[in-house]
Amino acid sequence: MRAVAAFLWLTFVASTASAQTESEPEESVVARIFWKGVEELNLIFKAVGSLGGSPDAGEVWIVDLNDGSQRRVGGTDLMWPVLAPDGDAIFAVRDGDVVRFGLSGGDEVPVENSADWRKLIGVMQDGSILGIVEGSPRARPALIKPSAELELLPAPETDEDRRNVSLLLQQDRAYADDRALLVRRSARGGRGFDVFLVTAPDRQRNLSDCGDERCGQPSLSPDGEKVLYVRATRR
Numbered sequence: 001m002r003a004v005a006a007f008l009w010l011t012f013v014a015s016t017a018s019a020q021t022e023s024e025p026e027e028s029v030v031a032r033i034f035w036k037g038v039e040e041l042n043l044i045f046k047a048v049g050s051l052g053g054s055p056d057a058g059e060v061w062i063v064d065l066n067d068g069s070q071r072r073v074g075g076t077d078l079m080w081p082v083l084a085p086d087g088d089a090i091f092a093v094r095d096g097d098v099v100r101f102g103l104s105g106g107d108e109v110p111v112e113n114s115a116d117w118r119k120l121i122g123v124m125q126d127g128s129i130l131g132i133v134e135g136s137p138r139a140r141p142a143l144i145k146p147s148a149e150l151e152l153l154p155a156p157e158t159d160e161d162r163r164n165v166s167l168l169l170q171q172d173r174a175y176a177d178d179r180a181l182l183v184r185r186s187a188r189g190g191r192g193f194d195v196f197l198v199t200a201p202d203r204q205r206n207l208s209d210c211g212d213e214r215c216g217q218p219s220l221s222p223d224g225e226k227v228l229y230v231r232a233t234r235r
Contacts, residue, residue: 030151034141037130038168041122041222045167046174048182048198055079055171056214058232060092062103063207065197065225070207072231073103080120081228083221084127090228091129093117098129098144112144115152121168122219132169139165171216181218181227186210195229 060074060081074081074090078099081092088103097113098120111129118139121130127146132139141153156162171183179199186192189211195218197205207227208215218229 027154030143031141031153033128034130034143034153037124037128037143038121040124041130042176042220042224043121043168044174044176045164047167048172048174048180055217056230056232057094058214058230060090061208061215061229061231063195063227063229065207065227073228074101075108079230080131080217080219081230082120082122082129082219083226083228084123085125085222087221087223089123091120091123093120093131096134098131111148112150114150115142117142119169120219123222125222132165138162139169141165141168171218173218173220175220177224179220179224181220183216183218186212186215195227197227 057077057079059072059076060078061070062073062083063070074092078092078094081090083090083103089100090103091098091100091111093099094108096116098111098117099108100111101108116134117131118134119132121132123129129144131142133142133152135155138155140155143151145151156165173181179197182196182198182204183193184196186194187206188209191212192210193214193216194206194210195208195215197207199205207218208229208231210231214232215229218227220227
């Protein structure tokens, strides 16, 4: 599988670099791959809601959008989970490091710990992991190649880049198929937060029903049929 992922990465880089001029720096190619990956994940830069509370580390849960079933799939103290295109591997942030574990169980495996990871965005078809790392003076996009090599993008300088990174850092996510994942006050209990799937202004679905617990950090699976989120017990 790693050999296949490496081949896909090289193919993608080759196709991306075909439009590159000889004088274009490598970091520009990496930036183009990152933003192309965001597009591949069907994400759009649209403010769709307000940030629902500060994100907390907790358990990873998964919801099947077809039948509404949900279950816990990850341990504790995890943040920003995303599902790989294979439908089994889950990547998440633990204490600033990226770890991997299986949807069907198994131990966590360290993936990348040389950067202070703030959030994971998603996983591309070739296995590249997109995310945001802490930086100075501001957070910056980054990706982990299938070879586990870290690639950092320049810190956002233009107003557009800063806005796009700011939107990627929010808990709310907007998708090109007119769906959105929002974090709002809990529908039951009132003190926590719930994850809602919105498909129209007047159509929303509570995916978590967390009561007084703080749920958030949702992400849609690459096939669009599942949602991962974090459930944290209120302290």
